[in-house]
Amino acid sequence: MRKVHTGQRIEPLELTAITGEPVRIPDPDLLVHLQFRRFAGCPICNLHLRGIARRHDDILAASIREIVVFHSTTAAMLPYQGDLPFPAVADPQRDLYTRFGVGTSPRAPLHPRAWAAALRGATARTAAPPAHGETVLGLPADFLITTTGHVTAHHYGRHADDQWTVDELLHLARNVAAARTTPGIHQLGASDPPHGPGPLGNQA
Numbered sequence: 179m180r181k182v183h184t185g186q187r188i189e190p191l192e193l194t195a196i197t198g199e200p201v202r203i204p205d206p207d208l209l210v211h212l213q214f215r216r217f218a219g220c221p222i223c224n225l226h227l228r229g230i231a232r233r234h235d236d237i238l239a240a241s242i243r244e245i246v247v248f249h250s251t252t253a254a255m256l257p258y259q260g261d262l263p264f265p266a267v268a269d270p271q272r273d274l275y276t277r278f279g280v281g282t283s284p285r286a287p288l289h290p291r292a293w294a295a296a297l298r299g300a301t302a303r304t305a306a307p308p309a310h311g312e313t314v315l316g317l318p319a320d321f322l323i324t325t326t327g328h329v330t331a332h333h334y335g336r337h338a339d340d341q342w343t344v345d346e347l348l349h350l351a352r353n354v355a356a357a358r359t360t361p362g363i364h365q366l367g368a369s370d371p372p373h374g375p376g377p378l379g380n381q382a
């Protein structure tokens with residue numbers, strides 16, 4: 179599966195959140211933190227997102243719009259992500275996952291850190307087994323996208339609990355603000371040559 183690389187420019191996306199809210203990427207005024215999670219009842223994902231929600235004011239203050247994607251249906255997501263203070267998008271056909279090169283791995287749930295997060299998430303009662311069409315093998319991914327649609331940083335998770343922390347996200351946003359430069363334009367499309375993760379792609 180072809181992955182996105184730092185400096186690449188994505189074509190505009192017009193999506194709809196599970197609440198019916200229109201979602202556009204890029205945002206004309208804010209950086210976008212686009213994160214891909216696993217299935218709607220994933221205890222690891224929901225534990226992480228509750229942490230994001232608790233610090234959402236800090237994220238907004240850094241001029242970042244948070245958007246999260248699951249490979250679940252809207253109906254499956256509403257009980258778990260319907261009250262988040264930022265848009266959650268259903269992608270049961272995995273069109274966005276394919277477009278951004280976000281895949282699966284048999285090792286996704288096997289890392290000790292994933293076990294610990296799953297236990298904490300299950301204790302918080304934000305968990306349910308995968309429904310039809312969902313999988314526990316999904317990997318998370320994070321993308322920070324500028325107002326011009328350029329991917330300024332990204333991270334492809336190596337296991338189910340491998341994603342940016344809020345502090346890492348805020349640090350990346352500060353770097354963007356300090357640099358005040360725009361990456362070279364590169365359209366995301368079928369003609370792109372394969373690329374591996376960018377300089378920030380494999381930081382935990």
